[in-house]
Every structure is written in C-alpha cells, then in structure tokens.
Amino acid sequence: xxxxxxxxxxxxxxxxxxxxxxxxxxxxxxxxxxxxxxxxxxxxxxxxxxxxxxxxxxxxxxxxxxxxxxxxxxxxxxxxxxxxxxxxxxxxxxxxxxxxxxxxxxxxxxxxxxxxxxxxxxxxxxxxxxxxxxxxxxxxxxxxxxxxxxxxxxxxxxxxxxxxxxxxxxxxxxxxxxxxxxxxxxxxxxxxxxxxxxxxxxxxxxxxxxxxxxxxxxxxxxxxxxxxxxxxxxxxxxxxxxxxxxxxxxxxxxxxxxxxxxxxxxxxxxxxxxxxxxxxxxxxxxxxxxxxxxxxxxxxxxxxxxxxxxxxxxxxxxxxxxxxxxxxxxxxxxxxxxxxxxxxxxxxxxxxxxxxxxxxxxxxxx
Numbered sequence: 583x584x585x586x587x588x589x590x591x592x593x594x595x596x597x598x599x600x601x602x603x604x605x606x607x608x609x610x611x612x613x614x615x616x617x618x619x620x621x622x623x624x625x626x627x628x629x630x631x632x633x634x635x636x637x638x639x640x641x642x643x644x645x646x647x648x649x650x651x652x653x654x655x656x657x658x659x660x661x662x663x664x665x666x667x668x669x670x671x672x673x674x675x676x677x678x679x680x681x682x683x684x685x686x687x688x689x690x691x692x693x694x695x696x697x698x699x700x701x702x703x704x705x706x707x708x709x710x711x712x713x714x715x716x717x718x719x720x721x722x723x724x725x726x727x728x729x730x731x732x733x734x735x736x737x738x739x740x741x742x743x744x745x746x747x748x749x750x751x752x753x754x755x756x757x758x759x760x761x762x763x764x765x766x767x768x769x770x771x772x773x774x775x776x777x778x779x780x781x782x783x784x785x786x787x788x789x790x791x792x793x794x795x796x797x798x799x800x801x802x803x804x805x806x807x808x809x810x811x812x813x814x815x816x817x818x819x820x821x822x823x824x825x826x827x828x829x830x831x832x833x834x835x836x837x838x839x840x841x842x843x844x845x846x847x848x849x850x851x852x853x854x855x856x857x858x859x860x861x862x863x864x865x866x867x868x869x870x871x872x873x874x875x876x877x878x879x880x881x882x883x884x885x886x887x888x889x890x891x892x893x894x895x896x897x898x899x900x901x902x903x904x905x906x907x908x909x910x911x912x913x914x915x916x917x918x919x920x921x922x923x924x925x926x927x928x929x930x931x932x933x934x935x936x937x938x939x940x941x942x943x944x945x946x947x948x
Contacts, residue, residue, distance in 0.1 A: 584608045586677045608679030610638045612672040621689050624757025629661040630687050634670050637683075642676040665689055694752045694760035695719040702767030703745050705838035711743035711766030713750070721754030728753075745769075772796050772840035774832060779845040784878040785933040787820040788846055792830055801832045821846050822934045850878050850934055854903070856926065859945040862912030862919075871896075871910040871944055873928060875903030882908075883929040883937070887944070889914075890923065912946050921946045 585605030613636035621630065634645060635658050647655040648669040654660070662668060665687050673680040697719070701712040715738045718725050726734040728751040745768030753759045775793040782788050790803070792815065803812045805828055810818040819828060829843045855874040862869050873882055882903060887896035887910055895914040901907075912919050928940045 584679065586679060608674070608677065608681075610643075610672055610674050610677075610679040610681045611636075612670050612681035612683040613637045614668070614670050614683050614685040616685055616687070621687070622756035623689055623692060623754075623759065626663050626665065626687075626689060627757055629663050632660050632662060632668060632670075632685055632687075634658045634660075634672075637670065637672045638674070638681070640674070642674050644673045644675055646671040646673070662687060692721045692754065692756070692758035692760075694721045694725070694754055694758065696750065696752055696760075696762060698750070698764060700764050700766060703769040704836065706769045706771040706840070708769065708838075709742060709744045711745060713740040713743060713748070713764060713766070714738065715750075718752055718754075720760075721752075721758050722756055724755055726753050727751065769838070772832070772834060772838060774830060774840055774842035776828075776830065776842050776844040779847065781847040781849060782821075783876075784822060784848050784850045785880070786877070787818050789816060790819055790828065790830075790844070791816045792842065794832065796834050798832045799835050799837075801830060804829050804831075819846060821848050824848055824850065850932075854879065854928070854930060854940060856928065856940070856942055857944065858942070859947050860912065861947050863948050869911065870906055871912070871926075872906055873903050873908075875930075878933050879903050879930060880933040881931045883931050885926065885928050887924050887926045889919075890925075895919065895924065919946055921948050 585607055588603055588605035590603050613634065615633040615636055617625070617630055637645070637658070639658075645656055645658050646653055647660050648671065649662070649664070649666060667684050667686050669682060669684050671680060671682050695718065697716040699714040699716060703709065703711050713729070715727060724736065726736055728734045729740055730748055734751075734753055743766045745766050748764050748766065749761055750764055751759055751761045773795040776790070780788055801813065801815060803809055803817060805826055806812050808819055808821045808826060809828070819826070824847065826846050826848070827843055828846065829841055831839060831841045833839050853876050857868070857871065860868045860871045871887070873885060882901050883899065885896075885898045885908070886894055888894050896910040898908045923943055923945050925943050926941065930938045930940065932938070
C-alpha cells in the first residue's frame with residue numbers, strides 16, 4: 583500500500599497463481615505542530631495556531647484541512663477558534679501519494695466554585711436583596727463577575743436586588759468561565775385588615791379594630807381630630823364629615839412599614855320638623871307644639887314663638903329635639919291663646935358643627 587511505479591509479475595507455481603507486487607514507497611508526509619504553550623480557556627478567543635509546514639512541500643502538493651467533516655482551508659497553516667479534531671490531508675497531485683494526520687484542540691476543563699452569601703429582601707417590595715462573593719475555588723485569579731448577563735466587573739457585592747433567581751458568571755484570569763445560580767428570597771407581605779368601609783349616622787362613633795398577621799412594634803393613625811387616640815390599635819372614631827379616610831401605619835419588629843386605610847361614610851340626618859298647626863284643647867291629640875328632629879341635631883339653641891303683633895309668647899333655650907318638656911302648650915302668661923296664626927324662630931346646632939335658623943308659622947286651632 584501507498585506505493586508508486588508498481589511492477590507486477592504473474593507466475594504459475596505448481597498450479598497456483600502467484601502475484602508478487604513490487605513498487606516504490608510514497609514519501610508524502612503529513613504533520614501538524616500545535617501551540618507551544620498549554621492551552622487555556624482564553625486561547626480559543628484569540629485563536630489557536632496549527633502549523634502544517636512540517637508536512638511534505640512541493641509545487642504538486644495540495645493541502646486540505648477538515649473540521650467536523652467540512653473542508654475549512656487549503657493553506658499550510660490555519661488559526662482555529664473551536665475545540666475538536668482537525669484533520670490535515672496532504673496529496674501529491676503528480677504521484678497520487680497522500681498522507682493524513684489529526685490534531686485535537688482541547689481546552690482544559692476548569693471549574694470555578696464560588697462561595698457566596700445572599701441576603702433576601704428585608705421588607706415586602708423593598709427590592710433590597712444582596713449578593714456577596716466571599717471567594718472562588720479553582721482557576722487562577724484575579725476573577726471578574728457578571729450578574730444576569732451584565733458586564734464583567736471585579737465587584738464582590740451587589741445590592742438592591744429584587745426577589746428572584748439570578749445567574750452568576752465567573753471568569754478567571756485565563757478566560758475560563760463557570761455559571762451558577764443564586765436566589766434572592768422575597769419578604770412576606772404584612773397584612774392589615776381593617777374590614778369593609780362602614781356607614782354611620784352623624785353623631786355616631788365607630789370602633790376601629792384592625793386584624794394584623796404579624797407582631798408590630800409601633801403604629802399610628804390619621805386622621806387625628808376625630809379619633810379617640812392615634813397610637814392605640816383600636817381607637818374610637820367619631821367623624822362628622824360625609825367621608826373620612828383613616829390611615830393606619832404599622833411598623834413590625836424588623837422595621838418594615840405597612841399601611842392600610844378605611845373609609846367611614848357619615849349620613850347627616852338633620853331633618854327638622856315643626857307642625858304647622860296644633861290644638862291645645864287637652865284632648866290628648868296634638869296638644870303641644872314640639873320640635874322634631876333626627877340624630878344629626880346636637881342642640882336646639884333657641885325656640886321662640888311670636889303673635890301677629892310681634893310679641894314673644896313662648897321661648898325655650900338649649901334643649902333637645904323630640905322632648906315634650908320643651909314644647910309649647912298654647913298658653914301665654916298662664917292664659918290660653920285664642921286661635922290664630924303665630925310665627926316661630928328656631929336656631930339649630932348640628933353635630934357637624936354647623937348652625938341654622940329656621941322660621942315658619944303655626945296655627946292654633948280648636
């Protein structure tokens with residue numbers, strides 16, 4: 583095999599056929615010289631030089647480099663950037679003699695093992711997680727680091743990280759890289775339940791009673807003016823506005839702050855009713871002129887009745903609605919008044935803090 587100028591002689595030897603073959607051995611040689619220094623992880627980035635100049639050379643020689651079954655070059659030397667087997671075929675186009683050799687480019691496996699410390703989120707949605715790289719085993723320093731595909735830096739501490747899974751890429755001085763994952767834990771949400779928004783009548787109070795699923799260190803309420811206290815957990819609220827929002831701010835044992843709010847709606851029932859006629863005849867029916875009203879009235883400041891000449895025939899001050907003790911019985915100076923039309927003036931103070939004067943007329947009928 584691999585000879586040229588073969589001569590073949592056929593001899594008949596006692597009935598057997600002999601086919602001796604004689605020729606000149608081919609002198610084509612294939613040779614690859616790799617890099618003189620040991621390959622590192624960084625070698626492929628700058629390229630690995632493969633030198634085939636030690637192979638046979640002449641004008642009739644053809645070179646062919648093959649990688650992964652594909653011809654990649656016909657030069658005598660090449661620079662490659664991938665690991666694997668590289669085949670050099672050397673062919674003498676005149677004689678048909680050829681030679682083949684293989685060179686394997688293999689970068690050493692270097693495992694970089696980080697020793698890290700992670701600190702989870704301190705408070706819900708604080709996004710203040712931390713990664714600290716203590717040291718790295720394996721490879722050769724100094725090392726650089728990349729978090730989630732970011733640029734490589736020499737930073738050993740990463741702050742203000744949101745909860746989640748992160749990738750940490752470590753690269754040593756030889757360009758070797760190892761990727762690992764770490765987790766920033768999320769803080770639990772502090773839950774405050776103030777219940778549904780209630781509706782009360784003006785003058786009524788509402789007991790605030792929040793439910794917490796954590797231990798608290800301090801708390802405060804606002805709006806203060808209508809609260810029994812602002813630093814107790816269950817104050818009594820006495821709002822007077824149509825809508826009052828109370829905000830509870832709570833700090834837990836870790837210094838985390840959570841807020842919650844509740845709206846209290848107030849129905850201002852301030853209807854006042856004064857009859858336009860009454861019959862003070864002692865029959866037990868409609869004998870008194872009384873002021874009627876709802877819970878929104880704090881006080882009747884004054885109630886005055888005048889006859890048609892403007893003389894005041896009845897007066898009461900600082901009393902409550904719906905109280906017959908402060909009603910007019912139709913008498914003036916201990917005398918029964920004759921039927922007729924009288925004028926009244928009523929000054930009202932509401933629990934909302936507002937005041938109003940109402941005037942009207944009433945008839946005495948018998």
